[in-house]
Amino acid sequence: MKKVFAVLFSGVLLASSIPLYDYVKADEIATNTAMVTKEEVPAASGKTDSSDYDMEAAIKAVKARITIPKEYSEFDYYFYDTSSYYEAFWSFTWRIPGKESYIQVNCDVDNHITQYSKYDYSKENEAGLANYLQNELVKKAENFIEKIAPETKGKLELVNSTYEGAYSGNYSFQFQRIENGIPFPDNGVNVQVNNTTGEVMGVSINWLYGIKIPSHVTSLSKEEAVKIIKENMKMKLTYQTDSYWIYDKLGNASNSSLKKAYLVYEPTEYYISVDANSGKVYLTQNEWVDAAYGSNLNSKAKNEAARSADTGTVSMELSADELKKVEELKNLITKSEAIKKVTGNKYLLLDKNLKEITASLNKWDNGDGDTSYVWNIELRDPRSVDYEKDKDTYRAYAYATVDAKTGMILSYYASVKSYYNDKTQKWESVKIAYNKEEGKEILEKFLKSQIKNRLENSVLSDQSEDYVAYYKKDTPVYGGYSYRYNRVNEGIEYPYNSIYGSVDGITGKIYSYGSNWDYKISFESSKGAISPEKAMDYYLGMDGFGLKYEINAIHKYDNNNSQYYNPNSTEYEVRLVYRPDINPSYISPFTGEQLDYDGKVYKKEKPYTYLDITDAEKYRDVMLLSDMNIGFEGEYFKPEAPITIGEMNKLLEKVGYYGINSDTNYQESQLITREEVAQLFINKLGLEKVSAIKGVYKTGYQDESNIQQKYLGAVALAKGLGLMEGDKDNKFNAKSNVTRLDAVTLILNFIKVQQNGVLY
Template sequence: MKRKNMLILALMLIFTLTIPAQGSAASMDEELQSAIKIAKSKFAIPGDYKFTSSISTLGTKKVYYLNWSSPDTTSSTHINVSVDEKGMILNYNKYTPYDYKQIKKLPTLSRQEAKAKADAYIQQIAPGLLKELEYIESNYSSIQETSYYLRYYRVANGIPFYNDGVYISVNRDTGDLQDYSRNWTDGLEFPSATKPITKKEAEAAYVKGLGLRLIYRSTETDGTLKAFPVYVPIYDNSNYAIDAITGEVRRLSNNYYGGFAEDQGLNMREKAAVTMAAGEVQLSPQELEAVAEAGKLISKEEAEKVARAAKFLDISDEFTVDYFYLGNNWPDKNDYSWQLEFKKPADEETGYVAYISATINAKTSEIIGFYRSEQNNEVLKPKNDIEAAKAQVDAFLKEYYPEYFKKLEYNELSSENRVYDNDKRFYFSYSRLVDEVPFPDNGVSITYDNLTGRITSFNLNWYSSISFPTVENAIGLEAAADSLFKNAGLRLEYKLESVENEQRAYADDQAEKAKAVLVYSLDGNKPLYIDANSGVLIDYDGVEYKEPEKVDYTDIKGHFAEKQIMVLADNGIYLEGKEFKPNASITQLDFMVLLSKTLNYYGSDITPKSTQKEVDDLYAFLLREGIVRDGEKQPTQTVTREEAVKYIIRALKYDKVADISSIFNIQFKDKAEISPELTGYVAIASGLGIVKGDGINFMPARMITRGETAVMIYNYLQS
């Protein structure tokens, strides 16, 4: 959600227009007035809210952004509506401050009830639109969310067009509309879908025209890098598909939001922030001293000498080191690098400040990255075509990185769409080869300035502490394709055809040229990786992919806790497996798995296949939250009823009061059997209706069952 809102804001900032001082201002006033009337006819907007607006362009059409805010400045509610020049409502958002740390409760509405409300909202906002939409079923739910998020895709001639659709969020308790977003390509004509080729014919055409290839991928687990061989589509699934009428390869639209993919425009401080966020570790002074004492890394001064001595960097004496740091090369934690930024004093006439940043491997003294700023010069014209530019790049690699160049493969497909500003810049990408098998996670990326004929950015990524398993037993391309079609599969859908000379434009810039084509495309909702040895579909980290399924236990029908177990599961609180085993005692780990899903824990889901680190991360969170205290971590031990109450009361943050046991009175007949230090916990839980015992006794020392745990957590979320 945050990313989406930031994207909308960015587009507003980028494309906002200055209203002309000529006669068109009057027509804009009329359009603005019309947009306001449309918004207020569809949404409840209090009369005392403050109003602001702005005009922007979204591709080729004008959009009016309307904003209302409540007069309460301490807890202000904001309502934002965007309406295009044709009166189509594109977005609606209502934001009210919310305390995300407060205890989550079970929702008042079910997902089915929220879906009915979402349908009604769509009909209210855009009458008749529902007929052109198909709801995307979702099994995802989390107690952490305050709303249900529902998505619909566009349908034409009974065929999906996933590019367009509607997104809605509905408050899980009130049923109020929180967000509405419509992505819609105007004036699009959809070709007939009456005579497509068969799926078998499409599969054969895919193998012949697009095909698969064998590569290595890598993942990092518990600090260790691991490579694994996979079969993947040669061509990007979002850019290429099979024409459903002719069986030929179709090039698809590559339009997407602007901005460069590589971070070449960042200065060193900005890049430091980015790499830190991505996991790169910056060392403290104490850690730097410890590493230096080991005698394995070059000093900052030595790194500076390396950079200044590099002919291709051309760092003159006018440049001084403005910024530096030593960091770990994530995810290869055995490597370290120096980041240095050299800056030149501002030019007296233009004020231009030139800078060069360099990244030096602190073990090998190799320059593994650099970026040089270039002053804009409108007089210069492009020097070379892309072939001549690539020849210069290859010559650079052969001269300065010959051993690496021998083990590189040019990524023609990755580079073909990276021509910027009408041939002013080219981007080139190379993958590392391991015994002739590409390893795209490693390699070289280069940006070439075609106005100056110089390389302006270079990045070498090459893991030193990774081994590659053999591919001698790989299943082969034919078997891999069969597995891909079986487990991911081709689907019939409409997509946008590629626009000639497409240049990183926002999609609506080409709206008038957009053309829908009927294609067979791989299911983009699934990972498209086939394990080279087993032939199974795997995810990004090499783990076998499992289709998300609605939790449906086979052993709870008729059990006293059946309702509570399923309500919790519907809200993302469940234990893995087909059986819940409601009458079995529950281990501390399983109890904490259920309890953590009611809290703000964003770590990995704990399953029987979880690593020890993932379990340790969960307990670290529980310790920080005060739910488990020092000495209480016993994952495999079963939990008593009074211990279960203790953990839940701590989750409620009532433990400080509960620790004053002398002030409480307990009605259970067996209260003498309750541990003295837990008397207050049981009393509070009883008073809140979290526990009832058998109506007479609490049975504190008896092991709690998994079914009783579900009831207790259900009651806790209702308290």
């Protein structure tokens, strides 16, 4: 018996993302104790121990709203102080001693519950088959929310309900906040309810309490908002790819196969909203009151430089024998020549102290299926550092890759000196000799000398300041610039292929450079594409655009030390806007339809509904599978229609099982009789040999004589195990074709047999 489950995790594992120094574990505290041990907690906000917040009051507030059974007698807590990523909160955990069963509750310092989760390891594998329909559990979810967050009562609406999968067995109900009859999607509640037990297993609450809600009155109409959006955002025609990795028939990933790039229209702004009264355009929901403290080197440049020269590069160190043979090849440049390509290049940032140089020759998969070789070169400043005596403790380093055949520099990255003096705690001013435009000219001259063909088939898509050289009266002075060029086809960008580079404004030298480029790719033609204006009309006509309340976060800085962000100084405001919450944001340039991220027409996942399935008692099995996103396409289920082998296989696969397999090699379009399907499911249970024993089986059906002898054992076992039963006249109808309704009932019964473990 082979069983396939897609593993879906529904819990929120906060502790895994929190630094160890941010928490403290308490001594064991009895569940019902009124006294609480308080210990010191490291904190960035200036609060030095947990007594600055009342843990005892927090525990009492939680237990007043959530019942903690007595068997959950082990208690732990963590305290997470305010950081740049979250507000301070408590995390309480109650466990059953000796068992992996726990209840976890998080609450903020005002004792509002923000998260609840329950986990029982002993019941982990009992999920998979629903006993409840989704609509039967909505009220349970609503009641639980009202119990733990009564402030939300009357301010929530259900916007989505989904089945999380066979592994968790939960229905997930997503509620969004409503104020003055207007959606407030930035606030809401998500509840997971187990569809087998009907128990609430998890809750996540995102809510601003005590916030001022603006009036619902608007000065701007939706049509006027559309006009403003069109003036401030365009639809851009770009290429996308359904998968970076191409898989062969055996499931092996390869980047050497022909890729397909398809066309989409997407908005030029990731986020945009329009104030419903002033008409002001917002391009962010985070407002920074003062200049941010910047690190010396932009992490983007560092991360991109760390990449291989071309995406998909597979590098493998050669043995000494292999190296000797490869270097004998006349068409490869020597190590000295490769090093000279780098150290002799006038465009690259090369510190005068980079005296220690090492190089290694590596195999390289260049992306088109051919194997080549590259020289990996590392340059370092070998001087030791005495932090007590040395005035200058900076030690430079650089990395480069060079094509061993052509001598072309494939990538380069060099460190940039910091002008912040750690000893004086002050910035040293330095002259910025080159501006952003001059930096661009320098980079393009270098690119023309190395990858002219790629540059000619690219367009500048982004340029920005890269690192802070120093601060002048709390204002950052940038010392470097970053540029990105996207590949184009027919003048249309393909952002999966690009060239990037960074130029130092102080020296005018390049300290970061690289590119990724697919050799084998098929581009969809843009012939017949609609105009950007028409695409915008389709986009704003999608579900999701309308009047909403949204949150704007206002971040402030500590005036006493402008270098560091004060996490306590974040304030929130609510504003009334017109906003397009449209996801996915791709529009077909040929039909105007919404596309998913694989380039296919987007269909929102929702339970199947049928016009001929309305009787919840008669067709409960069909409705249960429908709520689990399992069913047939179309308006009608056709319960009495015979089912094909292919259709039954699809149902089994959606539930999480392999399809029917048999020595008889059924065709996908073939129908199947009741006696045949009994044998196939008995085989799936591993009872094929048992069912073949002759002379021991009786079914008790009135029409047993119509059952072929080779299927008699399987039919008898199917009846005994509860897989199949006869009709109201106690007839099995062995030669009748299995109907769609029969198949649904059979599959659900099969899962029950598996779960109940009656065979073990």
